[in-house]
Amino acid sequence: MSTAAARALTGILVFFSYSVRLTYAIVHLKSLSASFIDAPARFAVSVNSTGICGALHLADPLEACSSLLNRFRFQEIDTIKFALIIRGKCAFEDKVRNAQDAGFHAVIVYDDRDKGNLVSMIGNSQGIWVPAVFVSKAAGETLKIYAQGEEGECCILNPSFAESAWTVMVISFISLLVIATVVLTFFLTRNRRLNQRGTNPHRPSVDIKLVEVLPCFTFSHACECRVGDTCSICLEDYKDGERLRVLPCQHEFHASCVDSWLTKWGTFCPVCKYELSTDATCSKVNERRTFLFF
Incomplete structure (x- = not known):
């Protein structure tokens, strides 16, 4: 296998290995069903094996760098509420704490940069008991448009819930990629040898x-x-x-x-x-x- 092919294969393996560890924010609406890859915060708690679903609300203010104006009683378990917050102006930890103090049960932070990479939010985990995830700007804008505050409209699923399906897909993809790489390498090597024979045939001849x-x-x-x-x-x-x-x-x-x-x-x-x-x-x-x- 050539060096370039080996490097490309390694990069893809790293990418999918990282992707398998990601959780998912899934928006469920009557007219729309969309899934978005997200990166869980390192300082927040993890969701349980079945995930968590709730009503999605926009944080007010949207940056959540100060106490939120839309507050709920956290003890009210009849409706689980998610806070949708935009990145920027303060630390991730501050955003999550402000949302938690306002009675939200989970936090979704979306990027403020176009085509930005997913980041793993870091901070002090002391006193944090709600899950938090980070999604892309495109995902956040979509969630912002369709957020209606309806019960069960948004879910954050634990990696173990979707790990089996992702694992099968990733293994299948990698297997096909390896087979394709081996076949391609075989034909490239064969063609190179044929070309070398064409330019330097080494046929027997008389002096x-x-x-x-x-x-x-x-x-x-x-x-x-x-x-x-x-x-x-x-x-x-x-x-x-x-x-x-x-x-x-x-x-x-x-x-x-x-x-x-x-x-x-x-x-x-x-x-x-x-x-x-x-x-x-x-x-x-x-x-x-x-x-x-x-």
Whole structure:
């Protein structure tokens, strides 16, 4: 696997490992059902295994950096209330404490920056007994629009509630990604080897010096020593004045054709497969160096 592919795979694994640990804020309305990934606050309490649902209210003021004007009696358990608060102007801990003091049972803080990353809110956990989560600006704006203060319209689910489904999805995705990466690496490696073979084929060939000492003669129709009228390599008829080369097996070809054949494509005669690369043939050719025909 290439370094780039390994780095990309590691990044995706880290991302999904982080995502599996996130909880979810789910808005349930008659006309809308939406889910938003959130990051739980480190200083707040965790929701139980079944999650918590309640009515969603906008904090007043929305930043919740001071005591909230919309206050409820925390002891009233008939309706669980969530506070929706925007990020900024004060610490996360202050926002959660002000919402808790106003009687809210859970806090959802949304980002004030477009396309910002989810942050894990930190603070002093002493005296905090309500859960709090952080969502993106887009999620917060959606919650803000559809918040009606209706009972059970918003839920924060514990990771264990959705962990199984997420785990299966993540494992399936990672498995497909690994398989795709292996297959892609195989084909890339194969294509690279084929390309290398194309540029540097390493085909067996006859040394050019050995080819150059093979006997040659100039073709003429009046010559009675010729065997055929056609070159078996290019399939063109011989013409007067053309230079032919004779192999040790006594088959002749256009000199340019057979030279190219022996030095680039094969070490044998194209007609009878006589092998020219053997030591015996080399010796035979060297003995014939004085019997060249012109």
